[in-house]
Amino acid sequence: MTAQLLLVQALNGLQFGILLFLVAAGLTLVFGVMDVINLAHGVQYMLGAYLGASLAAATGSFWLGLLLALPATLACGLLLELLVFRHLYDRDHLAQVLATFGVILTLNEAVTLLWGSAPLQVATPALLEGGVTLMPGLQYPLYRLAILAAGLATAGLLWLLVEHTRAGALLRAGASNRPMLAALGVDTGRLFLLVFGLGAMLAGFAGAMAAPILSVEPGMGDSVLILAFVVIVIGGIGSVRGAFLAALLVGLVEVLGRSLLPDLMRLVLAPSPARQAGASIGSMLVYIAMALILAVRPRGLFPARAG
Amino acid sequence: MPASRRAATLPLLLFALLAAAPFLGLGEGWMMTLLARGMILGLAALSLWLVVGGAGLVSLGHAAMLGIGAYAVVALDEARITEALVVAPAAIGAAALFALLTGAVALRTAGVPFIMITLAFGQMAFFTAASLAFYGGDDGYTLYARSTLAGGRWLENRLGFHYLCLALLAGAFLFCHLLLASRFGRVLRAARENPLRVQAVGFSPYPYRLLAYGIAGGMAGLAGFLLANATEFVAPSFLAWQRSGELLFMVILGGLGSPFGAVLGALALLLLEEGLGHLTPHWRLLLGPLLVLAVLFLRGGLVGLPAQLAGTRRHG
Numbered sequence: 267m268t269a270q271l272l273l274v275q276a277l278n279g280l281q282f283g284i285l286l287f288l289v290a291a292g293l294t295l296v297f298g299v300m301d302v303i304n305l306a307h308g309v310q311y312m313l314g315a316y317l318g319a320s321l322a323a324a325t326g327s328f329w330l331g332l333l334l335a336l337p338a339t340l341a342c343g344l345l346l347e348l349l350v351f352r353h354l355y356d357r358d359h360l361a362q363v364l365a366t367f368g369v370i371l372t373l374n375e376a377v378t379l380l381w382g383s384a385p386l387q388v389a390t391p392a393l394l395e396g397g398v399t400l401m402p403g404l405q406y407p408l409y410r411l412a413i414l415a416a417g418l419a420t421a422g423l424l425w426l427l428v429e430h431t432r433a434g435a436l437l438r439a440g441a442s443n444r445p446m447l448a449a450l451g452v453d454t455g456r457l458f459l460l461v462f463g464l465g466a467m468l469a470g471f472a473g474a475m476a477a478p479i480l481s482v483e484p485g486m487g488d489s490v491l492i493l494a495f496v497v498i499v500i501g502g503i504g505s506v507r508g509a510f511l512a513a514l515l516v517g518l519v520e521v522l523g524r525s526l527l528p529d530l531m532r533l534v535l536a537p538s539p540a541r542q543a544g545a546s547i548g549s550m551l552v553y554i555a556m557a558l559i560l561a562v563r564p565r566g567l568f569p570a571r572a573g
Numbered sequence: 574m575p576a577s578r579r580a581a582t583l584p585l586l587l588f589a590l591l592a593a594a595p596f597l598g599l600g601e602g603w604m605m606t607l608l609a610r611g612m613i614l615g616l617a618a619l620s621l622w623l624v625v626g627g628a629g630l631v632s633l634g635h636a637a638m639l640g641i642g643a644y645a646v647v648a649l650d651e652a653r654i655t656e657a658l659v660v661a662p663a664a665i666g667a668a669a670l671f672a673l674l675t676g677a678v679a680l681r682t683a684g685v686p687f688i689m690i691t692l693a694f695g696q697m698a699f700f701t702a703a704s705l706a707f708y709g710g711d712d713g714y715t716l717y718a719r720s721t722l723a724g725g726r727w728l729e730n731r732l733g734f735h736y737l738c739l740a741l742l743a744g745a746f747l748f749c750h751l752l753l754a755s756r757f758g759r760v761l762r763a764a765r766e767n768p769l770r771v772q773a774v775g776f777s778p779y780p781y782r783l784l785a786y787g788i789a790g791g792m793a794g795l796a797g798f799l800l801a802n803a804t805e806f807v808a809p810s811f812l813a814w815q816r817s818g819e820l821l822f823m824v825i826l827g828g829l830g831s832p833f834g835a836v837l838g839a840l841a842l843l844l845l846e847e848g849l850g851h852l853t854p855h856w857r858l859l860l861g862p863l864l865v866l867a868v869l870f871l872r873g874g875l876v877g878l879p880a881q882l883a884g885t886r887r888h889g
Contacts, residue, residue, distance in 0.1 A: 350865055353869055354868070357868070359631070360625075360631065360821075360825045360829065361825070361868045362868075363821065363822075363825065364822055364825040364826060364864055364867070364868050365864065365865045365868035365869070367818070367822055367864060368860070368861045368862065368863070368864030368865040368867075368868070369861065369865060370861070371857040371858075371860055371861035371864070372857065372858060372861030372862055372865075373861075374857065375855050375857035375858040375861065376858060378855070379855055379858065488815070492692070492814060495689065495692075496689065499685065499686065499689045503685065538706075539706075542704045542706055542710075543704060545704065546700040546701060546703060546704030547700075549696075549700045549703075550696065550697050550700045550701075553692070553693035553694075553696040553697055554693070554697065556689060556690075556693050557678070557690050557693040557694065560682060560686045560689060560690050560693075561678055561681060561682075561690070564681075564682045564686040565686070
């Protein structure tokens with residue numbers, strides 16, 4: 267029984283981790299390559315969920331909605347880059363923090379205005395409804411497994427792009443030493459536009475995929491954003507590989523900590539304080555892990571920047 | 574006019590305005606509440622400025638200090654101790670102690686890792702506060718009464734509370750100025766500009782930064798004491814990272830160049846929110862673009878505005 271519970275929670279943790287990775291990948295590239303702190307990245311995840319949900323409702327097909335959400339979030343990302351971010355590249359980090367906070371306020375409110383503040387419900391597509399029997403007496407939702415698979419496939423594609431294409435080489439070069447890349451004659455303006463659009467699309471894809479298992483509501487990106495920052499800092503800023511491993515780690519720690527610690531604490535404490543202490547320490551675990559990792563390795567597990 | 578005297582003119586003007594506010598037709602209940610809140614957040618932003626502007630370290634966990642100050646009021650209220658002369662030092666001490674303990678670890682890093690470690694400690698404090706069942710847990714805690722001052726119920730009086738907040742804000746502002754001008758402040762600022770050179774001259778930045786971080790924590794604890802008394806209610810949301818973010822936005826909006834920026838930024842953001850809120854329920858749709866425009870066009874924050882205007886006039 268406990269082994270089954272552990273397996274289910276571990277799968278939930280991996281699936282949450284993979285969604286975190288899709289958000290964090292764009293964030294780490296934007297931060298690593300462009301040296302921009304983009305607080306508004308979580309908003310792009312929210313936009314993906316909303317656009318996916320309404321496009322699915324408009325076309326009558328979840329799959330068409332998901333497919334159309336990709337170019338739609340890409341367009342949103344490109345528009346934001348042209349309107350706001352382009353003017354922030356040569357500014358200090360704090361100016362970027364305030365400006366992107368302004369973008370969050372604007373887009374959260376715009377979403378409330380357009381779709382209302384009540385959470386949207388998105389139905390699981392018929393093809394992926396129901397569960398899979400993992401072992402006798404243990405069912406796991408098929409849709410969650412599909413998210414895990416889609417996320418892993420996307421991570422694989424991203425790895426191919428970053429490690430084995432010319433654009434990927436430029437990305438890695440940009441994360442390692444940006445002034446040198448510009449000095450070698452690379453059009454960094456175009457590279458930045460590409461990175462930003464790609465990041466926005468990945469976050470949007472994560473949002474659209476997560477829509478059926480989460481409540482789609484204004485501000486849903488904010489909580490993901492802070493965990494995505496934890497992921498990229500643990501992984502090492504600018505490193506996609508680091509973000510992948512850190513995202514899985516954070517996802518597992520977050521889900522397993524929150525679900526198992528209250529039970530574990532019961533071994534040493536009375537039930538009521540055990541639940542209290544377990545819940546709060548479970549929520550803290552990610553941050554404790556981050557503080558420990560940063561105290562030992564301030565540049566994260568896989569630092570991308572040279573020198 | 575010499576630069577130093579011009580730098581003192583604006584703060585004096587603002588504090589005089591705040592002192593006169595109750596007699597300028599702003600004495601209504603909600604306005605006084607808003608102004609008191611502005612001054613308290615101004616004090617909290619000022620303490621954050623000491624870390625961000627003074628020491629050059631960006632913290633995203635400052636709301637924890639504010640919240641610990643507020644929870645010190647709660648703990649003493651539960652024990653039926655309401656004398657401000659006991660409660661306020663306890664709030665300052667608790668927050669300063671937390672700052673010194675967490676700062677000792679966090680200050681081993683700088684830059685982005687420092688932001689994230691302070692966030693981590695802030696989140697730990699937040700989840701701890703949420704699990705304190707005997708202080709209401711997630712739901713928060715309603716104070717039995719405001720603190721008394723030397724046995725008298727001065728803080729219940731709206732005008733009295735207004736002037737208490739103003740006096741503490743002005744005092745803290747003066748203190749920040751003196752601190753930065755002192756030998757301690759010079760080392761702190763030098764370490765912000767170039768830590769390597771400071772080390773070469775023979776100073777270690779670490780103890781200076783740690784002390785500054787502790788002082789900032791104590792000031793934020795004092796703001797927490799005032800905030801708990803202003804709202805007569807304390808909840809874990811006081812310590813949420815969004816609160817830390819808000820304080821940081823106030824400091825940046827005001828401008829990092831001088832401690833006055835933090836006070837100005839806090840009041841400006843609060844009054845702007847309130848003013849836009851009167852115009853439309855969707856005020857964030859206006860505030861968001863305003864913040865973006867402020868970043869794009871106000872290079873030195875709000876305090877830099879006069880100099881920027883003068884510069885444009887001269888060149889244009």
